[in-house]
Structures are given as structure tokens and as C-alpha cells.
Amino acid sequence: MPGSRRSQRQRAIAELRAQGRYGPELRDVLPGFVGLGLAVAVPVFALVWLYRVLGIEGLVLGVALLAAATTVGLRWHRAVVRRRGGIYTPAEIAVLDDQVLAAAAERILRRDSWHVISMPDQGRPRLYARDRAGRQLDVAFRPDNMAPDDEDAPAGPAPLREAGRPGIDNLIRVVISRGSYSRTDVVWASRQGGVHLVDGRQLQ
Template identity: 50%
Template sequence: MAPAFVVLGFALVVLLSGLVWLYGRLSWPGLLLGLVLLAGLAVPLVRRRRAVLRRRRGYYRWGELQHRDEQGLAEAAARMLRRDGWRVRYEPWEGTPRLLCRDESGRRLDVTFRPGNGTDDGTTSAPAPLRAAGPAGLGDEIRLVVSTGAFSRGDVLWSSRQGGVHLLDGHQLQQWADGTSLGVLLGD
């Protein structure tokens, strides 16, 4: 923590020295020019910091999700799950990311990821609701497959034959990233 304060103190001394130098050279217009330059530098930094904080809280824009690989998508989904009240544990399976989750009521969630299938705009022709597939899985565990693209008819048929499998396509992923709770998408 002390090195951060040293760097911050050094930065403040440099900035104040620059403003004093400008004031000495150009008087009030120099001081005004220095303050305008500082404001011009501060605005992009504040915007970037807000975006970082928004993502840490589990809110994403579609452009931030659509080009992520499976690992990046898993990290984003873990933050969104924590935002929705789930305890998340990262457990890779056969080299792919996998999240095992539990909420306060004891429900379990197994989340896997699938790369998008070329749909880059986050929309599908007719976004279907999140699909509950058959009876509940083993021990009432909910299995969720997340993709930035759309699922094919074969994927939907496969999931309907499984127990407790839900498919989350790009459209629903965008809704979830915007702040809609996963419970709402699951129909809880």
C-alpha cells in the first residue's frame, strides 16, 4: 500500500509543479491551459475506470462479451453469477472452463461454455426463451450451456433429451449481461 501512496504523491508533485511552471511562464492563461489539459487527460481515465468497475460488479456490454474466448466468457459468467447471489467455484473439465455454483437455498448449477457459431451481433432470428429440458438432472442440479452464438435445432433436440439442461444463447446472454437475473431467465 505504501508504494501506491508514494507514486500518487509523486504524481501530484509533478502535476502541481507543471501548473506552477505554466503559471510562471504564461500567467493566468497558462494556468487555465494546464487545467484544461488535466481535465482532458482525466476524462478518459475516469471513463475507463467506470467500465472496469461495471465489469467487476457483473455488468457487461455485448461488445465486451462477443469476442471473448471460452475462458474469458467463463470469467464474465462467474462475475454475473456472483452478482445474482451464487457462490462460484471454477473447475475445468477436460481442458474447458466449467463453473460449479450453489445459491443460498442450496440449488446447484453446472455451467459449461461453447464458442459462438459465427453470430457476431448477439441476435438470433427468433430468440427462444431459455429452455428447460425434461425432468430435473441428478440431484436437482441445473446444467447450463452458455454460448455467444445461437444454438442449432440439433442442439435444442439434444438438450431436450437430457435432464435439467438449459441453453443460454447470445440473445439471453446479452440480457443477463445487462442485468437481468439468471433466475428470471430460468423462470424461477
């Protein structure tokens, strides 16, 4: 026995939504309309109030303030959109902490068409990435205030390997730090195969 008209309509809507052919409902778009209305109404009421209190000088002052606020807001919005797209200025990179630096690295990799998965390791940020060519990255982050430990450096000559060459397991390991690496760090990385150190200057 067929269901009621309401249940049939709900099923039809569900099918259309599953196919991506059904638009949003009023409750989905209402917050946006309310926000847009407030964004228009508040400045208008502010300008009217300034005009009533200060006259034409108040109106001119209000327009100038509104123009300045709009300019600042547009610049801020553009900067946010740019960073979300994985584009950072050297000054922005220089002030990122470890967690935000990991998010920035993830956005940069996604910008360059890498598929990225966040895989934190013992509370430290860590990323795994793979591109269309099958290359794999294991991206770790070292605090920029971590002092290098020369005692851990193996003795003997350090054969430098070709840049970009993966390790034995075909995994390219990248260690990122906003600070700098010591010679010991570079020597250690050169012996591992597939380990690449990225310091603050390279990031910027």
C-alpha cells in the first residue's frame, strides 16, 4: 500500500538530494539572509543616527568610517582566502606555531595536488601525502626551539644522496622546522635516504 503524500514527497526529495538536484531549504539559507540583512541594515541605521546627531558632518564621518572598515574587511577576507588556498607570505610563515604550521603545510600540499591525510603521532602533528604519480610523503614537524643533539650523530663520512630520492621503502620523509638545522642534523639526514630537512629560510 503506498504511503501518504507526505512520505512520498519526502522520499522524492531524498532521491533528488542524493542525486544533487534538490536545492537547499529555507532553514539552510535563512541564516545567510539574516546575516546579509544585518550587514546592510546596521550601517544604514548608523549613518542615519550620525546624521541626526551631527548633521552632514556626521554623515561624512560615517561614510568615511564605513569605507575604511570595508577596505580592512576586504583585505582580511582576501588574506584568509589566499591562506586557505595554500599561499602564504614569508612574514606569515615566520609567525606560525607548530599546529598552524602543520595546517599550512597541508594546504600547500593540497594546492599542489597532493592527497593529504593528517596522522598525529604522540600529540605531534604529522602528515601523509600521495600525489597522482604515486609519490608518497611522510611529513613531520620539529619545534624550532629544539636544540640539536650532536651525541646522536653517527660517526664516519656522510654520503650525500640525490635530492628528492625516496628511501628504501619508496617513502620520502620531510622534516619541517621554522628554525634552523645544525650540521649534525644535515649529516644524519643525508645518511638515512629519503629524508629531507626544510628549515625556516626555505619555508619563507
